[in-house]
Amino acid sequence: MLRIENLSKDFGGLRAVDHCSFEVPAGTIFGLIGPNGSGKSTIFNLVTGFLLPTEGEIYFKGERITGWPPYAVVRKGIARTFQLVRVFRNMTVMENMLLGPKHQVGENFIAGVLNLPAVRRQERENVKKARELLAMMGLERFENEYAGNLSYAEQKLVEIARALMTDPDFLMLDEPASGINPTLVDNILQHIRRLRDEQGKTILLVEHDMNVVMNLCDWIVVLNYGQKICEGTPETVSCDPRVIDAYLGV
Amino acid sequence: APATPTPAPQATQPAAGQVCTVGFINHLTGDAAAYGQSMKKGVELALDKINANGEKIRVIFEDDRLSAADAQTAFLKLVDSDKVPVILGSGSSTVTLSLCPKAEERKVVLISSISTAPALKQCGDYVFSAMASDDAQGPEWAKVAEYLKADEVAVMYLNNDYGIGVKDAFLASYKGKVLIAQPFELGAKDFRTEILKVKATNPKVVFIVDHVAEGSIVIKQAAELGMNVQWVTDVSMVAKEVIDLAGAAAEGIMGLRAGSTQTPEYKEFEAAFQKKFNEPPTIWADFSYDTMMLVAMAIDKYGCNSEGIQKGLMEVSQSYVGPSGPKAFNEYGISQGVYEWMVVKDGKWVLYEKK
Amino acid sequence: MSEHTGETLLEIRDLVAGYGKIEVLHGISLKVQRGEIVTLVGANGAGKTTTLRSIMGLTDIRAGRIIFDGTDITGWSPHRVAARGIAFVPQERSIFPSLTVYENLEMGAYQLPPGEFAARLEAIYARFPRLKERYRQRAGTLSGGERRMLAIARGLIANPALMLVDEPSLGLAPKVVEAVFENVQGINREGTTILLVEQNARRALAIAHRAYVMELGHIRYEGTGRQLLEDEQVQRLYLGGART
């Protein structure tokens, strides 16, 4: 699904990602872990076109997407969340959700202004789906609240729900569990697992909560100072002394 | 119309208790407020005289903000709500031009003190201007040039209807060589580069047409940049502001003055103005004073209605001489200009004495 | 209850507060004794952050009292509260993004006498070596975890009497989480009282002397850290079922 080759990113003198290569096979839940500042979020930003790599190539669904603008990359079937929540603060939660789906007929100027039947039908479906997802996140009562008026975690949940709205082939989640109540985390994990099992979706996950990572991921890549230090199944990775030393501690 | 001598207005009796309401539209705020406010003072001075023996005329002052749309609003307010038969029109030619179709349509007299665009001739019977068209100043400049034996000159002009009008008229009647015709913008404060360009052509005589706000800065900055030339200005720069700012550098500047400062009418006006406002007459106040007086005389003669005023203005103006000179309206309703040559001597504008 | 039966450092009485017209806290009361670590846990949106912000004077208070060290600080503006000896590590927007790491720390020490800064800085760098490495970087470009470290360091450097910490472990790597909780305990042992909000409730309760559980703007339970940790109800609702 996604292949990264020899990817590097420099910020001034700092090399945030250093000749990194790995491949995310379709239909897996793939974990990306590593100490703070090891370059995980930077890889997210490189893949989605928010940053341009200093070196290296990125392939998505077999196509080279290096240097594409974000919207074009995302349109190929990616949905992502941000580590620092990014909701549209002066729009309601429902509006936030409805911005999720790609290729909406009504987002075309003419069709939107004419309010064609197809547009209305699609809107109805999307609203229904949004309500289901909001219910899962426990956010029903905020449907018509401005997203900026929600608490930190509530905003984060909106962002995750919005990513799920888009029905992506490839879902990239940057620390979905941090700051979220553990009970709710369980719900979200189950949903993610279902996405893979029932719909064959691919998920790339950055997370510091080892419970989540170990329970959920099929395969894990560990970064340190921008370099891949090892990869493998959760079991092998968690026993690797380099990982314990750099990341997990004793 | 034959010239029938009209008695001075103060000599007539006020019509039995009737107060005639008259409108005034000018730029009272914004960039050009200095001129509008000054013209307002001239009208106020005239009113003191007209109403000395009981109120005969009341003026309602409206702001056009130098915009055609706002002038239209002011016009309609005056006509519909205050029911004025006559409006002392705007100082800006473009604003006056924009009002003239409405004035003709509603049959309201529009009389501007200083609008000089030649296009005003086409406006119709109800539109008057108490100042000669731009095309009159140009030939007068040419006379000055001839007198100064200047066979090459530079011209600096303001880039608006007025500046272009005067410049073009001058170029049409001047026989010598024009080294450069340098425009500059209204509202700017830094003209140094423009001046350097003119200076680079080494002129001995520079003709400049400008508003005082900008023109005085030009003269000052030119002096600072070491430009020693004989300046000749248009009528609007013959004002104390130029001397205030340019100081010693203003010494020797020549300029045209519409009307005459030497007449008894002007001297009387000057004294009265000084008394009322505690300052020497401000720019164009004499012109607006005269328009007010003319309107008052017309009202006296044919009453407070627009047809009467229209007719009256044509008649009374023929023999009227005010501080700004004789005001006889021609067939277009435009006064003919007489020009006086002025010069700055010992920090004052005085009559230029031809040798 | 606690071994710190000493004096009350902070007391909140029947506090009603919120944002503009929206009321979030519907009358909560809690106490923090000098020298304690007190933890506030609860579901998302329960009002934990709002409680801390209210203490700092960053919300609109409708009713109730906040008493700190014998002084009624209700309605004080935040800078006075800070000057009185309370430091705040917010959950979001916890650093000055366009200032460098070093300057951020300087701002944290704004209330400190000039001489003390250098010594405190050394102590902070010792606790968070990563910040020393990055001291000239603009804080806005730090990674998520680095930001948290800086935020905590910013609060700590002021040497406050009471520190309000909102989710210190947010986004930190496991090893660093360990270190942060150790740090919190360390700071506490050195004499700083701590009011802690944490979603990683198991860890937080484990180091807390006492704790409160919040739900929809009310305080639901209160007890020692251990009591709540073992309470079945609390476990089921807030600690996330059977996971280890």
Place this chain on the structure above:
Amino acid sequence: MDIFAQLLVNGLIAGGTYALAAIGYSMVYSILKFINFAHGSIAMVGAYITFFLAIQSLHLPLPAAFFLSMLLTALLGISVERIAYRPLRRAPKLATLTTAIAVSFVLDAAVMILMGADIKTFSLPVMQGYSIGPVLITPVQIIIIGASLLFMLLLYILLTRTKLGKAIRAVADDPSLAEASGINANVVIAAVFGIGSALAAAAGSLIGLDTNLQPTMGFLITIKAFAAVVLGGLGSVYGAIVGGFIIGIVENLGVWVIPPVWKDTIAYGILILVLFVWPAGLFGSVEEAGVLQQ
């Protein structure tokens, strides 16, 4: 080449006043993230206060009037912030922009009522400038350039060396976090308005000394300073200074080759070109550029 040197100096003179005006603008922007469209009007009031103190009524010596005017204008700036901007601190930024425009209406009209609409001049003696090499320059113009450089130096020291300077940057970044760190944001913001307005008064007075005074002169100052600030990069005080000088110089050089009626066009043309190359101005950061979008 001589002409070129003269044009350059002329550009510096114009640029000095733009830069002085732009500093206050930029400081206010960096801290409150809105364009203070009243800034030019405040400069205009400063110029009139100097005129009033030195010429119209008290006949104070000019330098005394100048500094007293800076002080009084600082107080005016602080009051404007208190009355018209502070109540809107938590409102959308565009609301503050509305009141800023309204404040400029009010100030312009007030000066027009109190001082009249006519053109005022300081009537300083006019003389041909000193020749320095091929360049002519008058003492007032030397003072303009000197004063702008001096004030910029003082400002640099203030911003980098003092506690207030750091507090200003902190409040600019995040007012509520600054408050929570023990910084009195209201005092800091008042100080910014005070300093910015005092510098505006200096700019206005210098322009007034060099040319003349009109109640509407503030608009031009606002526009030029705005362009300078954007050119330099929003929120970057040093950028604003550089921007001011660049605009002054470019205008003066440009008019040499292009008719002056296109003068503003040249300034804007340069500005537009620069922004296409550096989308956030010369010294600005792209991340901060979007802040005004509510």
Place this chain on the structure above:
Amino acid sequence: MEIAVHLLVLITIYGILAISLNLMVGMAGLFNLGLAAFYGIGAYTSAILSRNFGVPVGLSLLAGVALAALIGFIIGLPTVKLVGDYLAVVTMGLGEITRAVFKNWVPVTRGPMGLPGIPHMSLFGFKLDTAPFFLAFSFLMIAVSFILVERIRLSPFGRVLRGVREDEMGAQALGKNTYWYKMTALVVGSGLAGLAGGLFAHYMNFIDPSSFVMWLTFFIFLAIMMGGLGNNLGAVVATGVLMVLREGLRFAGLPPAVAAPLQQLIFGILLIIMTIFAPRGLIPEQKPRYD
């Protein structure tokens, strides 16, 4: 009273400008300070075509709309990439440049002298040469503009625009090509401004560069901010309120010595008071509901 009709005509014309600016600024976050330029382009195009070349007024009006939109498009190509206040200053510059063209392209625009004698509006041979007739027409035009922009606001397209306004990167992360959304808003907005300009030209029958100054842009800005950014009804209502306030003060009988500046002073103070009491505008942006 004709003045009432006149003010209503101006309100409808400025109202269209407010709707246009609201689309660009309020909905799409495009801080366009060059509004007066597009307004002027519409006015000059329609005036020149009908006055000098005898093009029927309806057609010339459309041509003005088209040219304003086209220039909006060309200007937009490089500029909509800029954000926030940078866009503001570029559009402001373009506005001033356009005005310099009106002022200095004398053979075509007659420069500062202005264009007199612009033909009256006519529809299918019927001449709208009285103010009430014209009002009916301009009212129709504002209604059309209003419905168009309301439709945009309520459509998924408009939702994306709001998303772009809130956080452009965020919208890109959702796969929206924000560039084209902004572009569309700019083009439609410019066209509407051109329409307002054309109406103005044929109503006043005279235009000169002083009608297209930046103050007008500021005035419309005040209107949309006061009306409630993003709310079209608010924008139109506020335009009316501001116009009536500003022109209504003429009737207040203020002391003649200082009436005009005093009107400006009072207008300013009222603006400040209104903003402080309703910082989100008279009618704040409405939350769209989905049922």
